[in-house]
Amino acid sequence: MSVPAVIPFKPKNPKTRLSCVLEPEEREKFATMMLCDVVVAAREGGCDPFILATEPFSFGETPVQFDERGLNEALNDLLSRTSGPLLIIMADVPLTSPEAVRRLTTTLADMAIAPGRGGGTNAVYLSHADRFRVSYYGASFQKHMMIAEERKLSYEVIDSFLIHTDIDEKEDLVELLIHGKGLSSRYLKELGFTVSVNHGRVDAVRNRPSSS
């Protein structure tokens, strides 16, 4: 039986911290490509992905639920109505591999959690979704640990840099260029991004075609 996997997604004006290197339409396309990479990894990892979108949105054959409320409210409402297992995975972790997804969903604990950069939470697998509630934003990893302890849920921390690497800022793009195998890294390369090494520092730089 496939585990349902919910991927929250904001279709309009996403990834504003990438505005310094991507035009608005490019950001929207890039966010959609990352979403696609996550959908593919979830499906190949044995899940049934669906999207929880803040606005009406369609995404090929992948089901979309529309909920205009904030992330925590929308997810906690979903959790309260879900008695079985559920994977929650963010849309901006395009390096996620099917193997990493399986490490989450095959945990023997009540919950498996994959931390994100800077204290965040990038994926949570719940064997009984309605026993948990989420609290994203800020240091959500620590908040989720506390909620699990309050609710006497056993948990496992999944040690995955592929899920840990959320793509928020220019500095994160180099990880995608180096380790990415999906649509979003291909799109970055099409846009002219390459890996540049300068005085030992490795950065993503964009070579825009000259207009001459």
Next chain:
Amino acid sequence: MSVPAVIPFKPKNPKTRLSCVLEPEEREKFATMMLCDVVVAAREGGCDPFILATEPFSFGETPVQFDERGLNEALNDLLSRTSGPLLIIMADVPLTSPEAVRRLTTTLADMAIAPGRGGGTNAVYLSHADRFRVSYYGASFQKHMMIAEERKLSYEVIDSFLIHTDIDEKEDLVELLIHGKGLSSRYLKELGFTVSVNHGRVDAVRNRPSSS
């Protein structure tokens, strides 16, 4: 049989990019604490750790080899003299767990590699050390992949954020404060570092005792 694990270490003036938050003596002590965490993880992960130091240095019962040459030269000389297995792991990955070490050393490939942030290489396990040579600095992950391909070595990429998280800059300290369980995170806390959440951003801040 234990796998030998070499940990390169620079005892004098280490981690200069942490100068903004740590005094010189604190940096030396912090670097030594991180080294200790790596030694413990390697040992608990079934390895026999030893230190390759750029200067004469002693570290309790852990053997130390002194080699004043650069990192690549010293390691490649060691590799050329090592016909069996060897794990190379950096001294600044204090989150490393025994499980992550075992994922490296139990690979079925000729080589297992754990990438570091920004295109680096934080750990390499070699089943036959003398068949490989290292090339650190810059985008070493990609260089090591190319060397493995040139030498027809099969490889596995180890998906571990605990090894991926090298502690170089102030921004990295928050990861250690949140996920660390060893001596180095305890030392940071003793120095007054805490996790601070400001407008959704999670940072490590240092509260220095007031001198009044």
